Amino acid sequence: MDNDNVESTKTTVEVLPPLNYHRDICAHLQTHEKGLWDWFASDKFTEKHIEYQKLELLKSTFRLTSESNARLYELVKQACDALDIHCPITLYQGQAANDGLNAELVFFSDDIAIVLRGDIVAKLTEEELLAVFSHEVSHHKLYTIDNGQYFTAMRVLNWCSSQPDCSIPFYETSRRYQLFTEVYADLGALKVTGHWQATISSLIKVTTGLSEVTVDDYLVQTDEVLAQLEVGSKGISHPETYIRAKVLHTVEKETEWYEKTAPYIIGKLDAESLDLIDQKLLTKASKLIIDALTENPCMRTDTLEAMAQQYFPEYVWLDTPPVIDDAIDIIANSKDKTLEYYCYLLLDFATADRDLHPVSMLVALELSQQLNLYKVFEPLFRKELKQKKDDVKKLLINAQEKIEAANHASSQ
Numbered sequence: 001m002d003n004d005n006v007e008s009t010k011t012t013v014e015v016l017p018p019l020n021y022h023r024d025i026c027a028h029l030q031t032h033e034k035g036l037w038d039w040f041a042s043d044k045f046t047e048k049h050i051e052y053q054k055l056e057l058l059k060s061t062f063r064l065t066s067e068s069n070a071r072l073y074e075l076v077k078q079a080c081d082a083l084d085i086h087c088p089i090t091l092y093q094g095q096a097a098n099d100g101l102n103a104e105l106v107f108f109s110d111d112i113a114i115v116l117r118g119d120i121v122a123k124l125t126e127e128e129l130l131a132v133f134s135h136e137v138s139h140h141k142l143y144t145i146d147n148g149q150y151f152t153a154m155r156v157l158n159w160c161s162s163q164p165d166c167s168i169p170f171y172e173t174s175r176r177y178q179l180f181t182e183v184y185a186d187l188g189a190l191k192v193t194g195h196w197q198a199t200i201s202s203l204i205k206v207t208t209g210l211s212e213v214t215v216d217d218y219l220v221q222t223d224e225v226l227a228q229l230e231v232g233s234k235g236i237s238h239p240e241t242y243i244r245a246k247v248l249h250t251v252e253k254e255t256e257w258y259e260k261t262a263p264y265i266i267g268k269l270d271a272e273s274l275d276l277i278d279q280k281l282l283t284k285a286s287k288l289i290i291d292a293l294t295e296n297p298c299m300r301t302d303t304l305e306a307m308a309q310q311y312f313p314e315y316v317w318l319d320t321p322p323v324i325d326d327a328i329d330i331i332a333n334s335k336d337k338t339l340e341y342y343c344y345l346l347l348d349f350a351t352a353d354r355d356l357h358p359v360s361m362l363v364a365l366e367l368s369q370q371l372n373l374y375k376v377f378e379p380l381f382r383k384e385l386k387q388k389k390d391d392v393k394k395l396l397i398n399a400q401e402k403i404e405a406a407n408h409a410s411s412q
Contacts, residue, residue: 015084016141016188018150020258021180021265021277025173026153028276033156040155041148050108057106061092061115072121072129079134080112082192083141087112094118101206105136107143107151123211128202131189135202138188142181153177173275179239179265186244187251196252200245207241215245222246230335232267239265269334271341282338285330286311286345289371291322293349296363298406303353304360311345324370331371343368343377347384359406361385362399365392 029037057063066073069091076089087110094102094117101124102117114136124132143151157174160166189199197215204213222242233239239247243264251257269278290308293299300317308315331342350364351357361381368377382392 015082016138016184016191018142018145019180019184021176021262022142022150022153022184024277025157025177026149028280029153029156030149032276036156036160037152040159041152053106053108054113057092057113057115061094064091064093064116071126072133075126075130076112076114076133076137078130079137079188079192082134083137083188085112085137085141085144087140090114091116101209103132103136103206105139107140109144109148112137112140118209120206123205123209124202125198127193127195127198128205131193131199131202132206134189134192135185138185138191139181141188142184154181168272169274169276169279172273173277175236176265176275178237179233179235182238183244183247183261183265186248190248190251196248200248203241203244218242218245219249222249226264230267231263232270233265263333267335269330269338271335271338281330282341285327285334285342287315288322288324288327289342289345289367290315290349291318292324292327292367292370293346293363294318295321296403296407297410298356298359298403299349299363300410301353301356303355304349307349307352328371331373336376339373339376340380342371342373343380346373346377347381350381351385356406358395359402361395362403365396366399366403 064072066089072091073089076091080087080089089112092113092115094115100118101120103120104115104117106113106115114133120132121129143154154177157170157177160170161174186199186203189202190196193199200215200218201213204210204215204218222245225242226246233243235243238244246264247257247261250261254260266275269281271282274282290311294304294308294317305315305317331339334342346364346368350361353360365374365377365381368374378392381387382389387395
């Protein structure tokens with residue numbers, strides 16, 4: 001996705017297309033969770049449920065009429081028109097005075113309902129209000145395009161993450177899906193206003209309650225934060241404000257903004273908090289490592305075949321060379337704990353078959369160098385096998401010749 005797509009108005013979808021993350025997760029759920037997907041896709045909100053939701057709104061808010069708040073309604077309509085949305089609009093003011101500044105969409109497929117919190121109308125300029133309204137309207141846009149599949153995905157993930165036995169990948173996917181949805185809505189605000197400064201200043205005012213802010217000063221602060229912290233949002237429902245500001249500023253300045261800013265949300269591959277996409281990447285890297293190890297004929301023993309099948313029950317020896325560069329790319333974008341996992345995978349195969357020692361150890365050490373894992377693997381190897389540095393150096397003398405000789409003997 002690039003700026004040209006964001007700014008296109010040729011079709012309904014192209015006005016504000018979903019992000020790659022939304023598409024990837026929908027595709028995964030439709031393929032791998034078809035039963036759940038079909039259930040939630042067919043389980044539409046009933047008229048009774050919609051009426052209940054609207055009654056709850058009336059009970060807990062003050063409805064703002066279009067006659068008394070004409071300019072606010074004009075701003076929401078301006079956002080809807082820019083995003084090619086044609087629905088009745090109703091604005092509400094939240095009753096609680098201590099909620100801070102905020103606005104939120106209450107989703108109905110055929111209506112735009114936005115609840116305002118705090119003194120947001122007085123604190124924000126008209127352009128900033130337009131940005132806030134556009135952000136909320138963009139949520140409606142995402143949930144209704146492409147036959148509502150992105151709303152279905154959100155419902156599937158929300159349901160899964162609410163279950164007591166929810167697995168980490170589903171919980172993490174639900175969290176990230178919400179984060180990318182907020183980024184999508186920020187892009188909608190940018191699309192409608194055409195001004196990244198106003199879009200960012202509206203974010204800062206809403207999150208801080210300040211009446212006056214300087215966007216340039218905040219971007220300097222944002223860069224200082226990103227320079228010191230490992231990328232990856234820790235937000236539950238919204239990315240941190242500094243990340244959202246950085247994304248908006250990058251979108252304005254660079255064509256390939258998604259590739260550059262998605263890591264701000266996702267972070268490096270973390271074996272302890274995988275989402276569904278990460279899970280596939282870690283699985284792919286693991287299999288490629290095993291394929292690369294057992295590409296050597298000397299490593300194709302019954303013991304190591306059984307070991308491989310502990311990781312992949314239907315594992316068979318690969319007939320063609322593995323695409324090792326794919327593993328290198330995945331490993332390069334992995335956190336320290338994930339690098340340790342790869343190294344223990346190597347160690348498992350290095351030590352599982354005693355009849356192969358020390359050749360299996362040499363194969364693992366050599367492969368760790370190809371994968372750019374040697375600096376992590378070598379100390380772990382020494383620690384677990386109680387080896388000294390000099391022992392490893394001696395072991396590696398003429399390593400390739402030893403491996404080739406073992407491979408040749410296995411092929412006889």
